[in-house]
Each structure stands twice: as C-alpha cells, then as structure tokens.
Ligand SMILES: NC(=O)c1ccc[n+]([C@@H]2O[C@H](COP(=O)([O-])OP(=O)(O)OC[C@H]3O[C@@H](n4cnc5c(N)ncnc54)[C@H](O)[C@@H]3O)[C@@H](O)[C@H]2O)c1
C-alpha cells in the first residue's frame with residue numbers, strides 16, 4: 001500500500017481524500033477502485049445499482065483496504081442519499097451512464113435521461129457544496145471528423161488538421177436528429193456545457209474526461225452468460241463473444257470505421273493523475289486515448305482472431321468475419337463516427353501522461369482474461385444434451 005511519502009507532480013505530499021464514485025460498479029469504476037485500493041490511501045464511497053465487478057474488493061472483511069471502501073447500492077435517479085454522500089466526500093467522480101451504442105437509437109429517451117437529466121443533480125450538489133467534480137464524458141462529443149465531409153479523393157483527408165480531435169479547437173459534428181445514434185453524444189455535450197458554465201459562473205472546480213475507446217477485462221458482458229442473450233455490448237465484448245462461440249465476427253457496414261483503442265490500465269493512470277493533481281487538472285477537458293493504436297474495425301477483428309487463436313490454442317475459422325448492415329445489426333437510426341484520433345497536447349502538458357501499451361499486447365492480456373473467465377461457461381451453455389435412444 002501507499003506510504004506517507006507519495007507526492008504530486010509538483011513535489012507536494014498527497015493528502016488522503018474521500019471520493020464519492022458514482023457508477024463505481026462498472027467497467028471503468030472497477031479498475032479505478034482497484035487502483036485506488038492497491039496503490040493509494042484514499043477512501044471510496046462506491047455508488048452503483050450493481051456491485052458484481054467490485055465484489056472482489058468488498059469481500060471478505062479481512063482485505064487490507066476493507067475500511068477504505070464502502071458500497072452504497074443506489075440509483076441516482078431517485079435516491080435522497082445522493083447529496084449527503086457527495087457532501088461527505090472531497091471529490092465526486094461521475095461515471096454513471098448508459099453507454100452502449102446499441103441503446104442510443106433503440107432507447108433514446110433512457111439514453112438522454114441517463115447522460116444528461118440524471119447527471120444534473122450531481123453537478124448541482126457539487127457546485128452548491130463547493131465540491132470538486134471529475135465528470136466522464138466521451139470522445140463521441142466530437143462526432144464525425146471534418147475530413148469525412150471532403151471528397152473521397154481529396155488530399156486534405158491526409159492532413160491531420162482535418163481529423164485529429166482537439167479539446168479546444170475541434171467542432172462537435174453530429175448527424176441529423178432522426179439519426180438517434182447521436183442522442184448519447186448530444187446529451188454528453190450538453191452536460192459538459194453545463195459543467196463548464198458552473199465553472200465559469202459559479203467557480204465550481206471540475207475536470208471533464210473524454211475517453212477514447214478504453215478496453216480491457218470486465219468490459220460490458222458476454223450475452224447469454226453474464227448479460228442478456230439478446231443484448232449487444234460494445235465491440236470488444238461482441239467480438240470476444242463471437243470468438244468464444246466459434247462464430248464469425250460481424251463487421252458492421254464492412255468494418256471500415258476507424259478507432260484508437262487504449263488499455264484500461266494505461267487510462268486509469270491518467271485518471272489517478274487527475275485525482276491527485278487538482279491544480280493541474282481543474283478547469284480542463286482531457287482527451288484520454290492512444291493515438292498510436294489506430295485500426296479499422298475490420299483490422300481489429302483480424303487481430304483479435306489471431307490473438308485469440310494464440311491464447312486459446314484453438315484454430316480460427318476459415319472465414320473469420322462476416323459483413324452485416326448497420327440497420328440489421330443496430331436497427332434504424334444508427335450512424336457512426338468515422339475516425340477518432342485524440343490530440344494529446346493538453347494532457348501531456350498538464351499531467352505529463354502518455355499511454356504505453358500496444359494494441360497487440362492489450363488484446364493478448366484481455367483475451368487471455370476472456371478465455372479464462374468465459375470459455376468453460378460457454379462450453380456448458382452450448383453443450384447439447386446427450387441423445388436419448
Ligand atoms: N469505456 C469507455 O471506453 C468509455 C468511452 C467513453 C466514455 N465513457 C464514459 O465513462 C463512463 C463509464 O463507462 P464504463 O465503460 O465504465 O460503463 P459501464 O456501463 O461499465 O459503467 C457505468 C456504471 O454506471 C452505473 N449506473 C448507470 N446508471 C446509474 C444510476 N442511475 N444510478 C447508479 N448507477 C448507475 C451502471 O450500473 C454501471 O455500473 C460513462 O459515463 C461512459 O459514458 C466510457
């Protein structure tokens with residue numbers, strides 16, 4: 001555990017604080033709780049409707065950090081304990097959201113309420129009680145790149161000015177309202193603007209995080225195993241599910257969209273720097289991603305197939321991928337971000353942070369985890385009952 005000698009980036013000793021973490025039971029929250037328990041002296045009030053992904057941190061009582069983490073099962077939509085928990089803490093981190101694209105066009109109301117309306121009290125309680133807020137937004141607020149509107153053969157498409165996404169320069173470009181995919185991005189943009197305005201008009205201390213496709217163990221669920229059979233998680237879990245079940249990976253509209261993927265453990269290092277260096281992080285919006293790990297979704301599928309064959313020892317399918325239209329996969333109203341490269345200038349300057357892990361390495365450790373965690377359960381779930389004579 002952390003010694004008393006931990007110092008911030010300016011050489012000042014770091015004082016232990018209490019953090020109210022909303023959405024602590026999710027993918028990012030579970031990794032952040034793990035890091036805070038293992039490497040710092042901070043206390044966490046962990047709020048969520050679920051705690052399966054942090055159970056290993058809550059039980060048994062003999063864990064070395066048992067007195068530093070407390071789980072509160074609550075829904076922030078309708079629980080009067082929220083304000084007092086925010087008041088008890090020095091810092092609030094809000095991770096709660098509906099954040100799976102399959103929901104944006106099929107459950108747009110829930111998406112907008114979750115990402116905007118439900119976050120408003122959190123912002124108000126922080127502002128009203130002079131508490132610092134780290135709010136999780138998304139790289140989706142950038143929407144599409146300027147370059148995507150240029151003619152296909154335009155040489156400007158190669159110019160980073162037309163595609164690199166920069167916190168203080170890039171516009172937010174969404175599709176039309178009937179493309180309900182953008183309900184999430186638009187709600188996140190509006191809550192960012194509200195937080196920014198609380199900072200500007202009322203002096204609230206805030207940091208906004210824009211994650212760029214953070215991936216790793218415990219992300220989402222495997223349909224039919226620890227989530228609904230018909231559920232559609234984010235791409236890492238979709239492709240993991242296909243690989244575990246020996247099915248071809250489905251490439252939406254041919255898998256031509258591009259993403260930069262970052263290992264969750266690298267990204268968590270950046271969040272810890274924000275937590276422990278408020279003077280450098282307050283008032284900032286930070287891209288957190290890995291610009292070196294860019295692939296098309298098709299390339300991601302090919303790499304995952306190769307890595308999975310290596311870690312599972314099982315040969316890959318002769319035809320490992322299959323194309324599917326976005327309408328068939330996600331339904332009406334889906335649309336997509338074409339390309340996402342984060343500008344890293346601000347986070348680099350303020351926090352001196354850089355991602356470390358290559359795409360191959362992060363997929364190797366993540367798919368090893370997926371195989372160990374799920375392969376047996378999938379085998380049992382898909383085993384046919386023995387034929388009766
Ligand atoms: N994972 C990524 O790469 C990524 C990328 C961009 C943005 N984000 C943002 O980061 C945040 C966390 O993402 P994640 O990947 O950990 O998602 P997640 O779905 O795993 O975690 C969100 C958690 O919030 C909880 N929650 C939702 N609504 C709640 C409510 N009303 N009351 C209490 N708890 C509630 C959920 O139960 C869940 O455990 C989200 O705001 C998301 O939009 C994540």
Ligand SMILES: O=C(O)[C@H]1O[C@H](OP(=O)(O)OP(=O)(O)OC[C@H]2O[C@@H](n3ccc(=O)[nH]c3=O)[C@H](O)[C@@H]2O)[C@H](O)[C@@H](O)[C@@H]1O
Pocket residue numbers: 099100101137138139140184211212213214233234235236238239250251252253255257259297336337
């Ligand atoms: O992770 C992020 O930074 C943000 O982006 C994600 O959005 P997106 O990257 O589009 O979602 P994924 O499900 O990870 O899909 C990535 C790409 O893979 C494609 N895909 C997905 C699943 C699949 O089985 N096949 C497939 O081709 C999608 O169409 C999309 O082009 C989600 O909106 C959020 O979790 C988050 O805000």
